[in-house]
Amino acid sequence: MVLDLTRRLFSSGLAASAAIATFGRAQAQNSDAVVVCSYGGGFQDAQRKALFEPFTKATGIKVVEATGPSLAKVRAMNMSGNVEWDVAMFVPADFLILVESNLLEKIDYNAINKDILAQVDKRVVQPFGVGALFYSNVIAFNTKRYPTGKHPRTWAEVWNVQKFPGPRILPAGTFVVRPTEFALMADGVPPQQLYPLDLERSYRNLSKIKPHVVKWQTTGAMAPQALVDGEADIGMASHSRIVQLKSEGAAVDFEWNQGLVTADYWAIPKGAKNVRNALKFIEFASRPEPQAELSKLNPVGPVNSSASSLLTPEQAQRLASHPDNLEKQVWLEAAWWAQKTDGKTNIEHNIEMWNAWLRG
Template identity: 40%
Template structure:
């Protein structure tokens, strides 16, 4: 077959135009954007996706998110809530959308055992000031919360509220509906303390005794709450008289005029941790983010916004005395609280949670 010379030229031009068009479309499809930095130099824009708790907890982190964006010239997109099931499904299907996530430390340690996490880069992350037990190969502590006795101040004015878990469990002396967190860690400790177990003798937990103690209060638990916002809401509107509430959520509601308060005595201290899901799109940026959030100044900013204690002890010196008082970090309150044993729960969570779910159905 023969072609005319002019036809060949036209064909070549058409091929070149097609190639150029395809290249342009490929660049658009890649989704890379460019902008300029302060010196006018081109740079690639990035997005860091952070999975977080939502509500007042995430609101308290907003200044940190904003400061990180400004320092690194990236966009922080926050996804709430930090769904554990979705986290696991994304990693197992290799379709990870999150770069970094905040969960309770028990979930973090269990996820590490299941191979769901990236190793943390401690050449980037400075763990100084964070308790050794919260510094792990795959996770690092972010903050402490207290699961504390909380109460409606209209129902219990002027110090008439329960002062310990035994009194919280005393439905005759302190009548009325309660709400408890639908999560075995912290719940079983409270039940055992209510039954007379001494704090220093809690672990290993006597699971049978804990459920026998829970039997005594089950009928008075009106709501088994699943999110931190529920307990303060239930207390504020008078649906319950008492709650085992997250300290920062209760004190935030109190500061906004809600008729509620909390008791730090026998509070169960639970810690959260940062993790990076295996296959995170922006793993290196996630390490910088974790390092940034653990800086004492950033930790102090967080604890000044919501009454949760910083994981980095160096931040405590940067806090006003009245803030430390609200956090339960004065000498008296610190001694009265109990630190949750994460290692025991990592080993026993599955079987205890299964029993708890069955118990709820009885």
């Protein structure tokens, strides 16, 4: 499953950032505006062309852009009583924790076109959010060092520094995608038996690769850049970033096998000033046409099933959600990361383990 969103989780919850901080607050009072927060960079550039500008043209509602969606920022805004964003994109584990923390508005599905909603993958239609896109984190490599076809095809081979020598780049334990699942697959855990994750086992195996990791990535751009620059030969990266770099002539490629596929969510922070406009934006962003356009500009998978018919076979084949690619991958279970034991989420337990492991 994409997300094992249990009833327990839901019942418990029943383009410059400095300029946005000031301008966004003023615009948020305007019923003709909506403040949308996403991840910035080239990805948000693609969203602007595929979603934001067409939404304004279709509705007359101005999109005021913000960047940097995070748990900490939503909590801070909620505590201050000044919620600057109307709608934001969240990685799945953060989304679930926000649900559990009662920091999101419940989606009023009566305000969303039922025909559009019926086309959206049911796995990502949730009480407090709607899926925005599918994507995958994969084995990526520099093709000058390892030509396509002679590259690591499993995480066990990424860990095999005798067969595939060279510096690695892997995600930090504090990143939105953690190295845990990859370390466990590298240690022989079958992809379909990953959850519940054995964190201690993952850190034992991370210790084996640690001397060969030149950098622990904390942003989505770090691994692709390190591979392009030759700083690392092998790493984990978002497949969409590698696809784009490859299309521009960079010496990089990736492997679908044992990729970790998931979805990000559109959600409305509790206390948002323009909930009605936020719902209109979510409805528009869920339509097949803008979904397909975003997939053309940035190879992320549409959650609207009708969007696929608007893509060429070549465009569809490069998406994580294509059936041929899905069968080689495993779904990230964000609900496990959001679960609590001893008053802390598994994300928080993992961060403590990560910090201790780095010092060790």
